[in-house]
Amino acid sequence: MNAHELIESYVADVAARLPRRQRNDVAFELRSLLNEELQGRAADSGREADPAMALEILQSFGRPADVAARYQPTLTIIDPVDGRPFLRLSTIGLVVIWSVGLLAYLWQPVASGGNIIGALSQWWGRVVVQSLWWPGVLVTSYGLATAARRRRPQAEVWTAKSVDRDQVNRGALSLGVVGIVCGSFALVRPSAILDIFWGGRAAQVATDALTYTEAFRHGAAPWMLALLFLNAPLLAAVVVKGRWSRTLRRLETLHGLVTSAVLTWGVLAGPVFMAPSSDRPMRFAMAVTVVWLLGDMVVRRFRGVRPAPSVAGGYGGTAASDG
């Protein structure tokens, strides 16, 4: 290619990325300007314009995609202030989806010595590939938030919120305690729920679906029930105090860790319900609960703010060493 052909090729690359209404006019002007740049460079260097000179000009001009973007106002889909939260939520969401999916697809082959490679392949196709809906949802949500913020910037004015995260709503927490006690009784014999609604005339298959296996009843079940019951005095103590104390928070963390361990044991030890149709969703829900409990602990551990000076601060260190 000679120098003019190089310029033509470059101009075509830029113009193809521009809106139709300005494409031809910009292309005409850009070609004219680049030719003048080339003539100017040739005059300055005292030699004829050649392809190497043209290529140098075009490369310093920038990639056609970058140049085309500069011809238009900047388009921001996700506000820069949302960039890190978007990345963090995308990563956390994908890790949760992949982990729960991995548990869901792997526990049976691992427990029964089945085809692990096949399960991994299914996990890849049905969970990992399809999990891209999550970043898509986030892009759409943040995009809408960005557009709304631009349209109504006054709605984004900062307002003060309570920084005391340990204070609790006593009424709501009391209802939670009642719910735990009632729920615990339902979990002791879930098939009793059917008796309440159908007066003992529910189909056998429905009763089987909500009947625990012997192995589960003599394995993880009593521990799970005890841990569930232990929630009640813990939350009742919080209701009485009106806030989470440091000791109560530590007890909550300990309770959460033990509960996660017992739930994981329950998931991996074998069927929970007699019927596979109810056993699979139950164990999946238990696995999700483990991920939720551990995730919540990690989030609380790393999101807490305790203002304190940094030990090795650059400003202090510099001042000290200067002195």
Added chain:
Amino acid sequence: MADTDAFNKLELELRRGVVVLATLSQLRTPRYGYELRQALADKGMPIEEGTLYPLLRRLETQGLLKSEWKIEDGPPRRYYALNADGRKLLKRLTASWQGMNDAMGRLLDEE
């Protein structure tokens, strides 16, 4: 190396801040892109062509410049000049710049 990188980045930020004002200041009379770039470079403010030429179109889209194709001694060229809004904006930006420049002068003189 890190110092050079930091300097380059921060100097680029400084230059970005004045590119629009520098460009507007040279368009009180009509100029075409290459001529404008030469005028800026001659006065000590070289601006990369890949930045300047698209900027002219953006300023025109924002309603600050008017432009027209002209054929004078050479090929057809698109000439840009400030319109009424552009002149008003240049006046306000100039006042702002001079205020900041005075303040920076005082701040830097403290050393």
